[in-house]
Amino acid sequence: YLIVIVPIVLASGVILTQRSVFRLRITWADLTLLLLTAWGLTGAVYGRVFDQQSTGALPIFVPMTIAIVHLVTASPMSRNEARSVLRKVSLICLLFVVLDAVVNTGFSQTLLADDSFRQYKAYLLAIAIAGALTQRKWRQAGIAILLSVYVYYQYKALTYPVTLVVSLVTWLTMRPKGWRLRLTFVAPIVVGFTAWVLLNFNTAVAFANTYFSSVDKVNNTGTRLALWRAGLGVFQQSPLFGSSFAGNMNVSALVAGTTVVIPVHCDFIEMMMGGGVLGLSLFAAWIVLT
Secondary structure, three states: OHHHHHHHHHHHHHHHHOOOOOOOOOOHHHHHHHHHHHHHHHHHHHHHHHOOOOOOOHHHHHHHHHHHHHHHOOOOOOHHHHHHHHHHHHHHHHHHHHHHHHHOOOOOHHHHOOHHHOHHHHHHHHHHHHHHHHOOOHHHHHHHHHHHHHHHHHOOOOHHHHHHHHHHHHHHHHOOOOOOOHHHHHHHHHHHHHHHHHHOHHHHHHHHHHHHHHOOOOOOHHHHHHHHHHHHHHHHHOOOOOOOOOOOOEEEEEEOOEEEEEEOOOHHHHHHHHHHHHHHHHHHHHHHHO
């Protein structure tokens, strides 16, 4: 939470020195995110203060406030500022990749057991590589790629190849120069694939099981399915508005004969638990509008 204070304080300084708070044109995506963040943050604070909810939605919505700070900037980002930000962010992510690789050598069992160096941080590896390639810093990109391959070799989570595919699709559809109809071409493929997975869920689960068997990695698919079922059970108790993000965001599930209480491990189901159909709709609308 202390990390969030930095951009918020800087944004507050901008607000105090400007006649108008909102300097940039507010888009529908901004309005959607503002509504979702305001609702979620209000509910999470209420749950924490009045219901003493220690496992509520604050870890979700407090960091999300950073996403709306750009609305109070004095002017759009220049190309030089964008290059400077990209250079610094890619270097920070490269540092994480180096630390991740060092930790995965196993020299420190304490660090190896730390969740900070696990597959859900795969996006940092993607940013390190993409940032270096965008700046045409081939040596830096080569280091990031080689270390990322080593990290994957040490911990063959399915998250890494999925992140690679998503990064490539994002690059193909969002780069400034390219085929004009690329988004029109790629979007139906992505939607169609998602629909196929949902309609053939057992086949998708079988594929995941085959992957884990082929790479000789512990298969946590059963655990995730148990958590998702528990999360959907919470959603069914209040399907329209959920708990208004004031309730418990963890779920209790029976995993390998042991009852565990942990997050549901799915952003979409979390939105369904906290905000019901309305919360999920706002979240999905923001993704589409963005």
